[in-house]
Amino acid sequence: MPEPFLLGVLGGMGPLATLDFQHQLLEATDAGSDQQHLPSVVWNVPQVADRQKALAGNGPSPLPQLLTGIKKLNQAGASHIVIPCNTAHHWYPELSHASDAPVLHIVDTVVDKLIQASEKPQRVGIIATQGTLDAGWFQQRLNAQGIETIIADKSELETWFVPGCYAVKRGHLIEGGQLLSLQAQALLTRGAQQLVLACTEVPVALRAVNAPFLSLTHDPARLLAERCSRLWQDYRLTYLA
Amino acid sequence: MPEPFLLGVLGGMGPLATLDFQHQLLEATDAGSDQQHLPSVVWNVPQVADRQKALAGNGPSPLPQLLTGIKKLNQAGASHIVIPCNTAHHWYPELSHASDAPVLHIVDTVVDKLIQASEKPQRVGIIATQGTLDAGWFQQRLNAQGIETIIADKSELETWFVPGCYAVKRGHLIEGGQLLSLQAQALLTRGAQQLVLACTEVPVALRAVNAPFLSLTHDPARLLAERCSRLWQDYRLTYLA
Numbered sequence: 325m326p327e328p329f330l331l332g333v334l335g336g337m338g339p340l341a342t343l344d345f346q347h348q349l350l351e352a353t354d355a356g357s358d359q360q361h362l363p364s365v366v367w368n369v370p371q372v373a374d375r376q377k378a379l380a381g382n383g384p385s386p387l388p389q390l391l392t393g394i395k396k397l398n399q400a401g402a403s404h405i406v407i408p409c410n411t412a413h414h415w416y417p418e419l420s421h422a423s424d425a426p427v428l429h430i431v432d433t434v435v436d437k438l439i440q441a442s443e444k445p446q447r448v449g450i451i452a453t454q455g456t457l458d459a460g461w462f463q464q465r466l467n468a469q470g471i472e473t474i475i476a477d478k479s480e481l482e483t484w485f486v487p488g489c490y491a492v493k494r495g496h497l498i499e500g501g502q503l504l505s506l507q508a509q510a511l512l513t514r515g516a517q518q519l520v521l522a523c524t525e526v527p528v529a530l531r532a533v534n535a536p537f538l539s540l541t542h543d544p545a546r547l548l549a550e551r552c553s554r555l556w557q558d559y560r561l562t563y564l565a
Numbered sequence: 566m567p568e569p570f571l572l573g574v575l576g577g578m579g580p581l582a583t584l585d586f587q588h589q590l591l592e593a594t595d596a597g598s599d600q601q602h603l604p605s606v607v608w609n610v611p612q613v614a615d616r617q618k619a620l621a622g623n624g625p626s627p628l629p630q631l632l633t634g635i636k637k638l639n640q641a642g643a644s645h646i647v648i649p650c651n652t653a654h655h656w657y658p659e660l661s662h663a664s665d666a667p668v669l670h671i672v673d674t675v676v677d678k679l680i681q682a683s684e685k686p687q688r689v690g691i692i693a694t695q696g697t698l699d700a701g702w703f704q705q706r707l708n709a710q711g712i713e714t715i716i717a718d719k720s721e722l723e724t725w726f727v728p729g730c731y732a733v734k735r736g737h738l739i740e741g742g743q744l745l746s747l748q749a750q751a752l753l754t755r756g757a758q759q760l761v762l763a764c765t766e767v768p769v770a771l772r773a774v775n776a777p778f779l780s781l782t783h784d785p786a787r788l789l790a791e792r793c794s795r796l797w798q799d800y801r802l803t804y805l806a
Binding site for chain 2: 330336337338339340343346347350355356357358359360361362363364365366367368369370371372374396399400401493494495
């Protein structure tokens, strides 16, 4: 029997997105009682240096605080760790290296979903922070599968994406949803057939305004939650049945 | 400067109620950025022996698993600990004794709210598990303040309360809300002027069906979240301003 299953969640980026991820874990798990739900320990400490500012060179690195979270989750006995924040995956190599428990990469789940679909899209729009877009993980991984990527330009990010995300962080979901809908529509107009909502604030806000194109979107955090839930249910059926 | 503020949440009872409590923490906190939100570490491990069955003498004690959670939260550096589950407070003395960090008692926040109201109620209904009602914390503390308590009888609990709570645990909020509304109406009919919803499944379910008497209810978990948020905001303004 392997070590007990315990999902470590490195959260706090932001705290609302961390809750959204926990809801997705619950929704993804077929459970008839409390005891059948996935066990987790959640480090929801939002006093992490701003990731967008750090990547833009305008603020301190969040890495020391993220490493503290990884250490705490390992000490608590996490068997797997996830980070429900796309931008924080910029520091994935260092965090993964420092962790005894495997850290699942959020991008892997999205790539798997897109290439396994019955009709693989040709052009996919990516809504993400400047830092995530500059790092290029999504573009590289999708291009390698023959999928063209369409991303927001700097002016769109400044007008719609950045103020939309900060509105969500302030709890203004409708205002954020309206701004982020404009960003999404721009990518669809430029030919994107589907959209990856690669920033945890975006799906929360688009659901709040019930955006008409929601069925064309992929939420990496939701896909990650579904993957965690499958791991837990496999473990449960194998070792706890 | 005291040790860093970090709220430890002993959750998992059940996992949905743990999320509800985290939402209440967010809602209770006036924050203009991620970094101003309350830092927490959440032990959301629902593989805890059933509290209602244990108190009824029909199952193992959850105490060893609860003590594990208390130990993990202390190791993670919790400065305060809360347990967003009324019934688990049956084991409060042992858990509080085993914890270096102070464990805030959920009943204290309710008593404070009722006796500080401009018009103190004379008769308050308590919706809770048989175990919580048998233990009598709420009745004793409220009676001591001159407030009469009205509680469900065994037959009402079996017909409405217990199946209502288990429906919520299965994710069936509407079904649970309808059953728990019948329980609440019975106490109001018998003369309760206000209701304490002393089981974390109850307020979630009554909000889901938008029960017409919601304004007469007190949610101990919400009051506990508000108290935690005040502690955090006092700390933030004093030490982090």
